Amino acid sequence: MNKTIGFISLGCAKNLTDTETMLGILSADGFTIVANEEDADILVVNTCAFIDSAKEESINAILDMAEYKKGKCELLIVTGCLAQRYENEIKEQIPEVDIILGTTAYDRISQAIKKFYDDKEKISVVLDENFPVSYELPRIQSTPVYSAYLKIADGCDNFCTYCIIPKLRGKFRSRPMESIISEAKKLARTGVKELILVAQDTACYGKDTGLAGLHILIRELSKIDGVEWIRLQYCYPENITDELIEEIRTNKKVVKYLDMPLQHISDNILKKMGRRSRQKAVENLIEKLREKIPDLTIRTSLIVGFPGETEEDFETLKNFLEKHPIEKVGVFTYSKEENTPAYSYDGQIEEDVKNERRDILMTLQQKISSELNQKRIGTKRSIIIEGYDEEELCYVGRCDFDTPDVDGLAYVYSEEELFAGDIVSAEIVDCDEYDVVAKVVTSCHNS
Numbered sequence: 001m002n003k004t005i006g007f008i009s010l011g012c013a014k015n016l017t018d019t020e021t022m023l024g025i026l027s028a029d030g031f032t033i034v035a036n037e038e039d040a041d042i043l044v045v046n047t048c049a050f051i052d053s054a055k056e057e058s059i060n061a062i063l064d065m066a067e068y069k070k071g072k073c074e075l076l077i078v079t080g081c082l083a084q085r086y087e088n089e090i091k092e093q094i095p096e097v098d099i100i101l102g103t104t105a106y107d108r109i110s111q112a113i114k115k116f117y118d119d120k121e122k123i124s125v126v127l128d129e130n131f132p133v134s135y136e137l138p139r140i141q142s143t144p145v146y147s148a149y150l151k152i153a154d155g156c157d158n159f160c161t162y163c164i165i166p167k168l169r170g171k172f173r174s175r176p177m178e179s180i181i182s183e184a185k186k187l188a189r190t191g192v193k194e195l196i197l198v199a200q201d202t203a204c205y206g207k208d209t210g211l212a213g214l215h216i217l218i219r220e221l222s223k224i225d226g227v228e229w230i231r232l233q234y235c236y237p238e239n240i241t242d243e244l245i246e247e248i249r250t251n252k253k254v255v256k257y258l259d260m261p262l263q264h265i266s267d268n269i270l271k272k273m274g275r276r277s278r279q280k281a282v283e284n285l286i287e288k289l290r291e292k293i294p295d296l297t298i299r300t301s302l303i304v305g306f307p308g309e310t311e312e313d314f315e316t317l318k319n320f321l322e323k324h325p326i327e328k329v330g331v332f333t334y335s336k337e338e339n340t341p342a343y344s345y346d347g348q349i350e351e352d353v354k355n356e357r358r359d360i361l362m363t364l365q366q367k368i369s370s371e372l373n374q375k376r377i378g379t380k381r382s383i384i385i386e387g388y389d390e391e392e393l394c395y396v397g398r399c400d401f402d403t404p405d406v407d408g409l410a411y412v413y414s415e416e417e418l419f420a421g422d423i424v425s426a427e428i429v430d431c432d433e434y435d436v437v438a439k440v441v442t443s444c445h446n447s
Contacts, residue, residue: 001029001030001031001113001114001117002030002032003031003032003041003042003074003113004031004032004033004034004039004040004041004042005026005031005032005033005034005040005041005042005043005044006033006034006035006036006037006039006040006042006043006044007019007022007023007033007043007044007045007046008037008043008044008045008046008061008065009046009142010045010046010047010048010054010057010058010061010080011046011047011048011050011054011058011080011081012048012050012198013149013196013198013233014149014151014198014199014200015046015048015080015081016142016143016149017139017149017150017151017198018046018079018080018103018106019046019142020139020140020141020142021106021107021137021138021139022044022046022079022106022107022109023139023140023142024137024138024139024140025107025109025110025137025138026109026110026113027138027140028138029110031110031113033140037065037068037073038068038071038072039072040068040072040073041072041073041074041075042073042074042075042076042077042113043065043068043073043075043076043077044077044078044079044109045058045061045062045065045076045077045078045079045080046079046080046106047061047062047078047079047080047081047082047083048080048081048082049080049081049082049084049085049086049164049168050081050163050164050165051335051337052335052336052337053335055082058080058082059082059094062076062078062090062094062096062097063094066094066096066097069096075098075099075113075116075117076096076097076098076099077097077098077099077100077101077109077112077113078090078094078097078099078100078101079100079101079102079105079106079109080103080106081103081165081168081169083100083101083102083103083126084102084103084104084126084129084168085164085167085168087100087102087124087126091122091124097122098116098122098123099112099113099116099122099123099124100123100124100125100126101124101125101126102125102126102127102129103129103168103169103170104127104128104129104130104131104132104133104170105125105126105127105131106133107133107134107137108125112125128170129155129166129167129168129169129170130155130170130171130173131170132173133154135175135176135179135183136179139183141187141190141192143404144386144420144421145190145191145192145420145421146191146192146193146194146384146420146421147192147193147194147196147384147404148187148192148194148195148196149196149198150180150183150184150187150195150196150197150198151175151198151199152174152175152180152197152198152199152202152205152214152217153172153173153174153175153199153200153201153202153204153205154169154170154172154173154175154199154200155169155170155171155172155173155200156169156171156172156200156201157171157172157201157204157208158200158201158236158274158275158276159274160263160273160274160275161272161273161274161340161341161342161345162273162303162306162334162335162337162340162342163337163340164337164339164340165200167339169200171208172199172200172201172204172207172208173208174204174205174206174207174208174209174211177211177212177216177217177220180217180221181220181221181224184221184224184227185224188224188225188226188227189226191226191421192226192227193226193227193228193229193384193421193423194227194228194229194230194231194384195221195227195229195230195231196231196233196403196404197214197217197218197230197231197232197233198233198234199234200234201234201235201236201239202214202232202233202234202235203232203234203235203236203239203240203241203244204236204239205217207239213241213243213244214232214235214244215241215243215244215246215247218230218232218247218248218251218254219247219251221253222251222252222253222254227253228253228423229253229255229382229384229400229423230251230253230254230255231254231255231257231403232248232254232257232258232259233259233403234259234261235258235259235260236260236261236276236277237260237262237277237281237282237285238276238277238281240258240260240285240289245288245289245292245293246292248293248296249292249293255382255400255401256293256295256296256297256400256401257296257297257298257299257400257401257402257403258289258296258297258298258299259299259300259403260298260299260300261300261301262277262282262300262301262302263275263301263302263303264302264303264306264309264313264317265279265282265316265317265320266279266309266312266313266316266317267279268308268310268313269306269308269309269313272306272307272308272342272345273303273306273342274341279316279320283320283323283324286298286324286326287324297327297328297401298326298327298328299326299327299328299329299330299403299406299407300326300328300329300330301329301330301331301332302317302329302330302331302332302361303331303332303333303334304317304331304332304333304334304354304357304358304361305333305334305349305351305353305354305357305358306334306342306349307334307342307345307346307347307348307349308345308346308347309334309347309349309357314357317361318360318361318364321361321364321365321368322364322368325368325371325372326365326368327369327372327401328369328406328407329361329365329368329369330406331358331361331362331365332358333351333354333355333357333358334349334354336348366433369433369434370431370432370433373431373432373433373434373436374431376428376431376436377428377429377430377431378427378428378429379427379428380425380426380427380428380441381399381400381401381410381425381426381428381438382399382400382423382424382425383397383398383399383400383410383412383423383424383425383426383438384397384398384400384421384422384423385397385412385418385419385420385421385422385423385424386398386420387420389411392411394411394412394413394414395411395412395413395414395418396409396410396411396412397409397410397412397424398410399428399436399438407434408434408435408436409434409435409436410426410435410436410437410438411435411436411437411438412424412426412437412438412439412440413437413438413439413440414426414439414440415440416440418440424440424441424442425440425441425442426438426439426440426441427439427441
């Protein structure tokens with residue numbers, strides 16, 4: 001079909017992989033992808049509905065895109081979690097939307113568009129959240145050519161009391177290993193050097209099928225020519241096994257970086273959250289990780305202001321960070337989400353108290369991050385080059401301990417010309433809380 005199509009992708013990396021699949025499907029069917037909304041015959045908003053701020057961002061994006069229907073745009077499509085959760089509300093309140101596709105129907109986007117043009121009628125396809133979606137679909141990578149997200153599972157079995165995701169994405173379903181390996185090989189052939197593994201609970205991979213676990217998967221991925229870095233995101237602590245720790249420790253292609261969402265540390269709050277981990281087990285795990293992998297960087301996320309969080313619970317969390325310093329921490333205030341158990345919990349915390357607690361933790365964490373970064377001065381690290389900074393007159397990239405978009409940057413000085421995607425060995429010579437300055441020692445893997 002000779003139509004131009006533009007995309008807005010919101011939310012997490014898992015959602016981005018769905019967007020990239022839709023791009024692949026539509027491109028294969030003859031649609032032309034355009035970067036500017038004003039050039040598009042068709043606009044797609046792939047939405048997030050995880051918390052109130054994400055819902056608000058999604059709704060605003062839909063309304064913004066609806067304005068283009070006054071011009072060139074003929075068709076407005078809403079996909080993703082907001083579509084899955086609020087199908088009827090979108091129909092009633094945003095009449096400019098022509099097609100609604102839920103989280104397990106995005107693979108039908110091309111058929112839906114063709115049907116719309118044939119029948120001139122609005123379409124809504126919101127299936128059960130566990131409905132299977134084929135993994136064997138084309139994909140157009142939207143991230144830089146050298147780095148790609150690789151989704152290894154869908155859904156979640158954790159049912160945290162504050163979270164709506166299982167109702168939107170269904171039960172945890174591991175992707176077949178041969179499918180993951182096949183896609184990883186395709187990505188490597190196009191120049192991808194960094195694979196970032198994502199799922200709602202990456203460390204749970206294989207547990208639903210009784211087959212190989214995450215440690216086996218990353219071992220197989222590391223055999224692929226061209227893949228230099230394998231990065232693990234969203235690993236819940238209770239599913240991190242000794243086998244996985246050993247694979248991270250010994251596998252040279254697995255960067256020594258672990259994204260491990262903790263959310264809290266007080267047993268009182270963890271229990272109310274429906275989390276399966278407890279303070280002592282988490283502390284033991286962190287101590288084991290530090291012992292087995294001394295240069296490991298840990299990233300985590302924490303929630304403050306959960307219903308019933310006392311000053312004692314908050315102090316427990318603060319003391320935990322002081323006793324077990326973590327390199328990278330994101331602190332979020334609790335968001336009251338309808339249709340979750342915590343929505344109706346007693347002991348809801350005032351917004352100003354939530355914000356104060358977040359600010360206290362973030363101030364503490366800035367100090368911790370700065371101190372831990374200072375210890376890196378004089379050490380050599382692998383850095384992937386992302387471009388050149390004309391203002392600083394140096395290259396900019398990411399160390400192996402930095403994830404795209406959420407972590408820090410490396411400002412790299414080199415006597416030799418470098419290119420995006422080069423992986424170099426560089427000595428860290430300066431830093432602040434989040435970023436580092438480095439000088440190239442050797443080019444490790446030039447593109």
